[in-house]
Amino acid sequence: MNFFDRLHDRIRTVDSVVSVGLDPDPDRIPAHLADHDLPRWAFNRRIIDATHEHAAAFKPNAAFYEDPDGWTALEETVAYAHGKGVPVLLDAKRADIGNTTRQYARVLDTVDAITVSPYMGRDSLQPFLADEEAGVFVLCRTSNPGGADLQDLELETGERLYERVAALADLWNENDNVGLVVGATEPEELEALREQVPALPFLVPGVGAQGGDAEAAVEYGLADGVGLVNSSRGIIFAGVDGTARDAAETFDAAAGQAAKRLKKRLNRYRD
Numbered sequence: 001m002n003f004f005d006r007l008h009d010r011i012r013t014v015d016s017v018v019s020v021g022l023d024p025d026p027d028r029i030p031a032h033l034a035d036h037d038l039p040r041w042a043f044n045r046r047i048i049d050a051t052h053e054h055a056a057a058f059k060p061n062a063a064f065y066e067d068p069d070g071w072t073a074l075e076e077t078v079a080y081a082h083g084k085g086v087p088v089l090l091d092a093k094r095a096d097i098g099n100t101t102r103q104y105a106r107v108l109d110t111v112d113a114i115t116v117s118p119y120m121g122r123d124s125l126q127p128f129l130a131d132e133e134a135g136v137f138v139l140c141r142t143s144n145p146g147g148a149d150l151q152d153l154e155l156e157t158g159e160r161l162y163e164r165v166a167a168l169a170d171l172w173n174e175n176d177n178v179g180l181v182v183g184a185t186e187p188e189e190l191e192a193l194r195e196q197v198p199a200l201p202f203l204v205p206g207v208g209a210q211g212g213d214a215e216a217a218v219e220y221g222l223a224d225g226v227g228l229v230n231s232s233r234g235i236i237f238a239g240v241d242g243t244a245r246d247a248a249e250t251f252d253a254a255a256g257q258a259a260k261r262l263k264k265r266l267n268r269y270r271d
Contacts, residue, residue, distance in 0.1 A: 002177050003113050003135030004201055006087060008226050011056045016263045017222065017270070019089065019203065020051050021232025022060040022077060028240050030251055040064065041073035045080055047236050050256030052084040054263045057113075059203075059230055062092040078110055087112040089203070089228070093139060095124040102127045108134040115139060115181055115203070118165050122172060129172055136178050138169040141193065143183025143206030162189075163196065170197045179203055182221070184212025184229070194220040201227040207234075207262070218269035229266055235259050 001009075011017055024040040036042040048058065058081045065074040078088045090111040094104040097120065105127035108114060113135030116125050128136045141151055141162040151162040159167075169178050182193055184206040190213075193202075202221040206212035207229050214229070221227040239254025 002133055002175070003087070004176065004179070004226055006112070007056065007135070007201075007228075008224075010085070010087060011226065013085075014053060014056060014263075015267065016054050016056050017218065017227060017229050017266055018055055018259060018263050019057045019059045019228040019230035020047070020055045020235050020259055021091070021205075021230050022047065022058050022236065023064050023232045024073075024236070025064065028237055030240065032249065038069055038073045038076065040070060041076045043236075044073065044077040046252040047255050048077070048081055048084060048086075050252040051235065051259040052081070052086050054256070054259040055086050057087045057089050057228055059089045059091050059228075059232070061232070062090060075110070089113040089115070089135065089137070091115045093117045094128070095120050097124055101125070104128075105131065113137060118168065122168070125172070129175065129178065132175045132177060134177060137181050137203045138165065138172075138178060140165045140169065140180040141182045141186065141189050143185045143212060147183070163193070166193050166197050166200075170200060173200065179227070181205065184214070184217040184221075187213040187216030187220070190216050190220040194223075199223055203228045203230060205230045205232075207231055207266075214265055215269045218266050222270070225271070229262075231258075231262055235262065 022044050024043045029039050029043045033039045033042045081088050088111045093115050095117040108131050115137045118138050153161045179201040182202045184204045201223045204217040204221040207214050207217050217229045235255050235258045238258035239251030
């Protein structure tokens with residue numbers, strides 16, 4: 001089965017479209033984990049144990065692992081998540097040309113799906129698109145305010161740049177392995193993109209700490225019941241006060257409760 005078939009089964013198993021973002025900011029990892037050989041792995045393991053029953057997927061962001069100990073922590077995290085039966089989507093926003101992008105695509109031997117940037121065109125994404133078993137989420141309309149600097153530009157055809165990206169991604173979906181990253185902070189755009197590309201599953205960030213529209217994320221983010229709504233900080237740091245590192249031993253229980261609450265909140269809008 002390809003990634004989206006596996007994701008469909010996972011969503012049905014746990015009755016959830018929640019993606020838990022595993023972004024272990026070193027400044028926010030509780031102090032009692034700091035002496036561990038791999039604090040980020042120790043933190044992630046506790047989070048996975050507490051949230052996996054509510055998680056359709058885990059989404060580590062590569063930015064939090066780009067050092068030697070970090071990559072080791074990421075490898076341990078992916079293996080542990082897989083051991084719990086949860087697919088892993090690496091938020092890496094990769095793309096390049098030639099041999100470089102082929103090297104980037106090797107990570108799909110380890111993770112189940114990845115986010116990619118379309119700015120350099122189809123050839124920069126071809127090694128990802130050619131992997132029939134992996135999921136490829138193309139950045140389309142992001143939830144950050146500065147996304148409008150480029151994504152909202154109007155082309156000569158009258159369409160916005162992000163709308164052209166969606167149209168191209170639909171054409172690139174020859175192996176039924178392509179989705180879009182569409183933020184939850186602009187529900188009208190979510191709705192319009194769903195009308196434009198009815199078959200593409202969305203990865204919808206911005207529902208947690210960024211305060212995006214949960215109802216729109218579910219109503220327009222899912223294609224035939226398949227899609228992901230992500231929360232990172234709102235779940236994993238639910239038991240950590242600000243940047244304080246003296247969080248209670250039960251920080252993971254707070255994360256589990258936050259994931260459960262988001263699951264219930266989103267399920268109110270699912271068919």
